Amino acid sequence: MPPRTISVARSLAAGALAAAAGPLWACGGAAPPPSAPVPAASHAECVLPSTGGAVRDSLVAAASGADTALLTPARARTPIGLSCTGRPLPRAAAAWNPDSTRTHWTLVVPAAAELARHWRDDRDAAATLRLAGVTSVVPLDDRRLVVGFAAAVDSVPAVFADPALAAPREADAPSAIRLLAPAGGDLRDALDRGATVVTSDPAVIGYAGRRPGITPHPLPWNRTYVLLAPRGGSAPLDLAAGDSAEMRGALARDAVRVAARAAAPPYWWDSTDCARAPAPGGSAAASVAYPAGDPVARALAERIIAMSKTPALVARGVADAELSAAITRGEYSAVVVPLPRRALVPCREIAAWPVGAAALPLIETRPTALLQPGAPALQVDYDGGLLVGEQP
Amino acid sequence: MSFRARLFIAFSAAVVLPLALLAWGVRREVDRRLTDQYRQRVDGAVASLEAELAGSTAAVEQRLAALADRLADDNRFRLAVRGGPGARRELLDWGVEAARLSGLALLELQDSSGRILASGHFRNEYDLRRPELPRFLEAVGASPALVRARMPEGSVVALAATASFAVAGQRFALTGGLPFGDDALTRLAPDPQLSVRLAAPGSVSAATGESAVGEVPIPFLDLLAADAAPDTARLVVLQSDATLAGLRRGMNAWFAGALAGAVALGLGLAAWLAARVSRPLRELAERTEAIDLDSLDQDFASDRNDEIGTLSRLLGAMTGRLRAGATRLREAERRVAMGDLARQVNHDIKNGLVPIRNVLRHLDEVAPAPATLAEVYAERRTTLESSVAYLETLARNYARLTPGTGRERCDVNAVVHEVVRAVPPGRAAVRAAPGAGVGTIEGDRVALRRIVENLVGNAVDSVSATGGEVEVATATGRRDGGEPVVRIIVADAGPGMTRAELDRAFDDFYTTKEGGTGLGLSIVRRLVLDLGGALRVDTGPGEGTRVTVELPTSAPAETR
Numbered sequence: 022m023p024p025r026t027i028s029v030a031r032s033l034a035a036g037a038l039a040a041a042a043g044p045l046w047a048c049g050g051a052a053p054p055p056s057a058p059v060p061a062a063s064h065a066e067c068v069l070p071s072t073g074g075a076v077r078d079s080l081v082a083a084a085s086g087a088d089t090a091l092l093t094p095a096r097a098r099t100p101i102g103l104s105c106t107g108r109p110l111p112r113a114a115a116a117w118n119p120d121s122t123r124t125h126w127t128l129v130v131p132a133a134a135e136l137a138r139h140w141r142d143d144r145d146a147a148a149t150l151r152l153a154g155v156t157s158v159v160p161l162d163d164r165r166l167v168v169g170f171a172a173a174v175d176s177v178p179a180v181f182a183d184p185a186l187a188a189p190r191e192a193d194a195p196s197a198i199r200l201l202a203p204a205g206g207d208l209r210d211a212l213d214r215g216a217t218v219v220t221s222d223p224a225v226i227g228y229a230g231r232r233p234g235i236t237p238h239p240l241p242w243n244r245t246y247v248l249l250a251p252r253g254g255s256a257p258l259d260l261a262a263g264d265s266a267e268m269r270g271a272l273a274r275d276a277v278r279v280a281a282r283a284a285a286p287p288y289w290w291d292s293t294d295c296a297r298a299p300a301p302g303g304s305a306a307a308s309v310a311y312p313a314g315d316p317v318a319r320a321l322a323e324r325i326i327a328m329s330k331t332p333a334l335v336a337r338g339v340a341d342a343e344l345s346a347a348i349t350r351g352e353y354s355a356v357v358v359p360l361p362r363r364a365l366v367p368c369r370e371i372a373a374w375p376v377g378a379a380a381l382p383l384i385e386t387r388p389t390a391l392l393q394p395g396a397p398a399l400q401v402d403y404d405g406g407l408l409v410g411e412q413p
Numbered sequence: 414m415s416f417r418a419r420l421f422i423a424f425s426a427a428v429v430l431p432l433a434l435l436a437w438g439v440r441r442e443v444d445r446r447l448t449d450q451y452r453q454r455v456d457g458a459v460a461s462l463e464a465e466l467a468g469s470t471a472a473v474e475q476r477l478a479a480l481a482d483r484l485a486d487d488n489r490f491r492l493a494v495r496g497g498p499g500a501r502r503e504l505l506d507w508g509v510e511a512a513r514l515s516g517l518a519l520l521e522l523q524d525s526s527g528r529i530l531a532s533g534h535f536r537n538e539y540d541l542r543r544p545e546l547p548r549f550l551e552a553v554g555a556s557p558a559l560v561r562a563r564m565p566e567g568s569v570v571a572l573a574a575t576a577s578f579a580v581a582g583q584r585f586a587l588t589g590g591l592p593f594g595d596d597a598l599t600r601l602a603p604d605p606q607l608s609v610r611l612a613a614p615g616s617v618s619a620a621t622g623e624s625a626v627g628e629v630p631i632p633f634l635d636l637l638a639a640d641a642a643p644d645t646a647r648l649v650v651l652q653s654d655a656t657l658a659g660l661r662r663g664m665n666a667w668f669a670g671a672l673a674g675a676v677a678l679g680l681g682l683a684a685w686l687a688a689r690v691s692r693p694l695r696e697l698a699e700r701t702e703a704i705d706l707d708s709l710d711q712d713f714a715s716d717r718n719d720e721i722g723t724l725s726r727l728l729g730a731m732t733g734r735l736r737a738g739a740t741r742l743r744e745a746e747r748r749v750a751m752g753d754l755a756r757q758v759n760h761d762i763k764n765g766l767v768p769i770r771n772v773l774r775h776l777d778e779v780a781p782a783p784a785t786l787a788e789v790y791a792e793r794r795t796t797l798e799s800s801v802a803y804l805e806t807l808a809r810n811y812a813r814l815t816p817g818t819g820r821e822r823c824d825v826n827a828v829v830h831e832v833v834r835a836v837p838p839g840r841a842a843v844r845a846a847p848g849a850g851v852g853t854i855e856g857d858r859v860a861l862r863r864i865v866e867n868l869v870g871n872a873v874d875s876v877s878a879t880g881g882e883v884e885v886a887t888a889t890g891r892r893d894g895g896e897p898v899v900r901i902i903v904a905d906a907g908p909g910m911t912r913a914e915l916d917r918a919f920d921d922f923y924t925t926k927e928g929g930t931g932l933g934l935s936i937v938r939r940l941v942l943d944l945g946g947a948l949r950v951d952t953g954p955g956e957g958t959r960v961t962v963e964l965p966t967s968a969p970a971e972t973r
Contacts, residue, residue, distance in 0.1 A: 275501060276537050323565040324537035332637045336565040 067105035069238055069399040069407075072392050081407065082211035083219045086314065086341075087244070087359070088388055091219050091406040095187035100128050103182045103403040105241045107363070110400070113188045114181065123173040125157075128181065133166040136188050145185045152295075152369040153180035179365045182403070217399075218391040219407065221279040221317070226389050234394040240405030242387040244359045245284050246321055251351040252305060253377035264381060273384040276324040277317045280389065284382035290360070295368035298375040301351025307331060310353040313338035318357040321383055325355070345373035357383070363403055416694060420687035428679030436672040443664055451626070451652065458607050458650050459627040465601055466557035466631070466648075469572050469591055474555070476515045477576035477589045484522075484587070485578050494530075494581055508533040512589075519562050519571035519590035523547060525583060533589075535564050547586035549634045549643050550575035558632040559611070559646055560590055568637055570594060570611065601648075608651045614644040623651045693721045701728060709736040757936070758811060764866055765804040768796050771837040796835055806859045822853045823861050825899050825964075829885050832865045841873045846886035854899055854964045856944040861964075864940050867933040868903040868960050875907030875958065882906055892947065892963055899966045904959040910952045918950065937962075 083089045096102065101117065102110035109117075113136075116129040130136055137160045140146040150158065150168075157169035170178065180186065208218050208225040212232065218225065219240070229235045269283030309325050311318035322336040334354070339347055348356055362385060364370045374380075388405055399407045484490045490507070493500030504522075512520040512533025520533030527544025550558060550573055560573040571590025578585055591597070593611065601609045607626075614633060633646035700711045713729030715722040772793040779789045826847035833845040854861070865885070872883040888900045910918060919938045941948045946964040 275505060275539065278502065278506065319565075320537060323535065326563075326565055327535060327538040327541060332563065332639075335567055338566075 066108070067401040069390065069392060069396075069401060071398045072234075072236055072394050072396045081219065082208055082216045083388075088219050088221065090184070091240070091243075091388065091402075091404065093184055093406075094190070094408070095184045096402065096406050096408045098187040098190060099184055100130060100181040100186060100188075101177060102400070102408075103179060103365075105401045105403055105405075107403050109177045109182075112182075117177050117181070119174070119177075123175060124171075125167050125169045126174065126178060126181075127161070128166045128168065129164055130166055130188070131164060132188070133160040133162065133164055136160075137166055139189050140186065143185075149180065149183055149185040149366055149369060152372065153178065153183075153366045155180070179363075183365045212391060212393075215393050215395075217393050217396045217407075219388050219405070220391070221386060221388045223278050226391065229391040236392045238390040238392060239280060240388050240390055240401060240407075241362075241403065242282065242385045243362050243404040244386045245288070245362050246318060246357060246359050246383045246386065247284075248309075248321070248325065248381040248383055249348065249356045249358050249374065250354070250379045250381075251301060251348050251356065251375050252354075253379045269383055272321060272324060277320045277384065277386070279317055279386050281317070281384045281386045284385050286382075288380075288382055289364050289367055290371055290380060293367040293371065295371060297371075297378070298349040298373060300376045301349065303351070305351050305354045306337070307333045308335050308337040308353045309355045309357060310337045310339045310344065310347060311357040312344055312359070313340050315359060317384075317386055318359060322357045325357070348373045348378075349375055351375060361404060415691075417687050417691040420690055421683050424683030424686050425680055428683055429676050432672060432675045432679060436668050436675075440664065440668045444661065447660060447664070454604055455607065455626040455650055455652065458602065458604055458609075459629060462601050462609060462627075462629055462648060462650065466572065466629070470555065470557040470574055473517070473572065473574040473589055473591055474576065476517060477574060477587050480511055480515060480520075480589070481576045481578040481585075481587050484585070485580055491581055494524075494583060494585075504531050505536055505539055507531050509536050515589065516591070517571075517589040518569050518592035519560060519573055519588065521546065521562075521586075521588045523586045523588070525585070527586075530585070534562060534569055537565070538563070543636065545641050546588055546634065546636065547575050547577070549632070550588060551577075552643070553632045556632065558634070559593055560588075561613075561633070561635045561637055562590075563637055572597075602650075606652065606656050608653070610649050610651055612647040612649050614646055624654050625649045626652045693717070693725075697721065697725055697728065704732060704735070709739060760933070760936075761807050761863070762804065764863070764870070765800050765807060767837075768800040768835040771835075772797050772800075774837075799831060800835070803859060803862065810859070820855055821858060823856055823858045824853050825851050825861070825887050825901065828858065828861050828865055829887055829901065832862060832869050833885055835866075836869065836873060841876045841880070842882045843869060843873060844882060844884050846884055848886060848888035848900075850889055851887040851899055852889075852966060854944070854966045856964065860940045860944060864937050864944075864962060865901060865903070867937045868901075868962070871933055872903050872905035872907065872958070872960075876905050879907065881957070889966070890963075892965070897966050898946070898963040901962040901964070902959060903962075904957065906957045909954050909956045909958055910950075911954050915950060915952055 081092045083092055097112060099112050100114040102112045104110055114128040114130045117126055119126050137158045140150060140158055154171040155168055156171050157167070159167045159169070161167055168178075168181075208220050208222060209228045211218055212225070212229055212235065218229070220226065226237060229237060266283055266285075273281035273283050309322040311322040319336065319338065326334050326336055337353060339353075339356075344356070344358070347353060348358070360370055390399070390401075390405075390407060392399075397409050399409060401407060489500060489503055493504040508520055508522060508531030510533075511531075512518070518534060520531075521529055521538075521543070522531040523529055523543065523546070527542045527547065529539050529541050529543060532538040546560065546562075549560075555574075558573055559570055561568055561570045570593045572593045573588060573590030575586055575588045578587065598609045598611060608623075613635070627650035629648040629650075630645050631648055633644050635641060635644070697713075700713060704711055709732050711729075711732055713725045713732060715725035715729075717725070775789060775793060776786065779785050826845075829845050829847060833843050836843045869883065869885060875881075876883060883903065883905045886902045886904070888902070890898055890900055892898045919934050938948055941962055941964070944964050946962055949961045949963075950958065951961070952958040
């Protein structure tokens, strides 16, 4: 659809609507008239081709919560996508372009007003936009949405690829992917049912390697495991003294049982200037905490304890829901936390870190997609996320 | 203390003491057996504990031997120890899987230098050097030993053993152990009333409310300690004090209850026996107590054949004899009383007749001179009249046969003057010395006159031979400083009395005078007592006699 010029009057009316919606939506005021949107070029550089034969239903499965997020159908409804190389891809938005100041970006999306209302009403979406520095969201008309940022953004803002900003799904819209909940948590059963599986589990990957016709595809390195000392100092314990590429490589090689490599700079959190939680008071338990459901984090915590000279130091699994608060309160000496290797909203990822917290990158991991015969072509996102894509 | 009380105490002692002794002995015996039984159970528990430890250690050794055999045959392991590519991770994971499959809580594979190649309880412990663990277990040998090892989220205590094997020319030590936590300790306690606790070196065996009744020393290595030196822990068999205390409490309660019941029964029996035995004696005592000269008709008849029956019959016979003796005694008393009465009448009449006879003698003396006869008669007429009146009163009193005295106001000085005037001249010089303020007394005038007459008569008799003087004085005073009294003092300068004579002076019929009746002072004493007074005699051989009569008076008196 060709871009349209929006009149000032309509823009003012839209600004008034945004003012009534709340501070975030009011602060943008009248958006400057956008330049003509440039439709993103479609490309096939990050597409897993169809494995041939009759294309079947796209059954996919993943065991862990993090891997499941790679398969969420919501990816298809985010304004843009980011390919495995970081190139923007049109998703819900057919086109986008900035104004001259590059502080306002216009998205060409269907039902722009509805999307704006959804972003305003949905708590995760609103928080994501706020932490991404969005100051206003103004629908110009049914198809154009102007998003204002506090600072100029050179390229299309990556936050538009965040699943939290996915447009609401229509009730009767068919899904290209049917996500299976593996029975008993064993992904090998899902493989046996013909599902394409995304996993890091070496046992599942090993099983798939012994099954004819299943093609393993390593996905992009998408996660960095960090040893975080909420109270700063030299905390990552006595391991800090031994911090080296060799040590990280040994961790990646021996301590964990997934595809891993030593973490390498640059790290996005080093260049962020986000508001931090206040420094914690009291004292910390002599524990290395980790997300209770994450075997990689657990293995890293155990290895750190094994190498520690403090006999009283123990590993402590903490539920995901409690981990952020524990980090903010500085309850534990150190915490092994998984971070996205590329953060679309950096301040959201480290919102729980208190002032003075010190982070020691350890390893990076990536999942593997196990493609069944007859699987459709799959688009691979920057974080390994998959969605049914075009045949290259 | 009554005979019944003594019987009760004797019976009680006879019943209660054996019962208490029996209870004490039974309790002690039961307690000893209970303790012995506990001891046997504890000994059994300790033996069972040692057997269980040995069995568990053997089981660990068997599993380790099987794992070592499997490793020796495993080509992947051979490649891994030779440093084959990609084998390292398999080796690390082997430890976890082997521990899980073999049920061992502790599993470590170490090379000859003590470097950990794989750990089942702490996968990521690899590459650490810990030679002290296999060294400790090799030194212990086949004996059970405990190891406290580090785990990611804490520590584990395991009953451990070690096995060594060689692969590719290298020696390896495989160390494993079964968990030795609370569950294992609970399983080790064969008796629900006993518990087993692991006391680490230097710790206390038992907590409050528990008693350590048995101990099994066991070599112990704490890998969490800084020096990780071999030590000895103790498996302590504990018995809850509450259990044994409860048993003893229950036993004591039952014994106390049984003893109390037996004692109560014994005391009841003792009381019944004491009452049964003492009742005939009490009845006998009651009948004996009722025996009196006027009541000698008690019935002591008894058909008992025992000592009490004999005693009762003896008392009956004694009562019979007493009845006969009392009859004779009454007759003798009657006769004596009649004699006494006759002598008293004689004495009293003589006292009344003496003034009359003296007046008549006086009249005989003056009869030759008729001119003075009338004058003398007139002068002595009052003496005659008072003597006649005295005799009349005496006769009335005897006629009534009442020894009691009348109550009237009597002028003491007047009576004294009357008696002194009645003394015939020539026998002795009798002088009245009435005290000032001496008033009256409440009493019988005849009795008062008889008192004064008898005392003056005795005094005159005592001085008649020597010609001494008799003084009759009166005075007022207070008896012992309290009650007002009138004192009548009759003093003579006679020979006085010895102590023996004085002791018998107031006895009836005791006299030292020729022709005396021996009733004078006896009558005086009775009359003074009748008037509520008191009598005192001050005398000594050669010192004369001074008799003081104190009679109560209602009039205020001044001490003189």
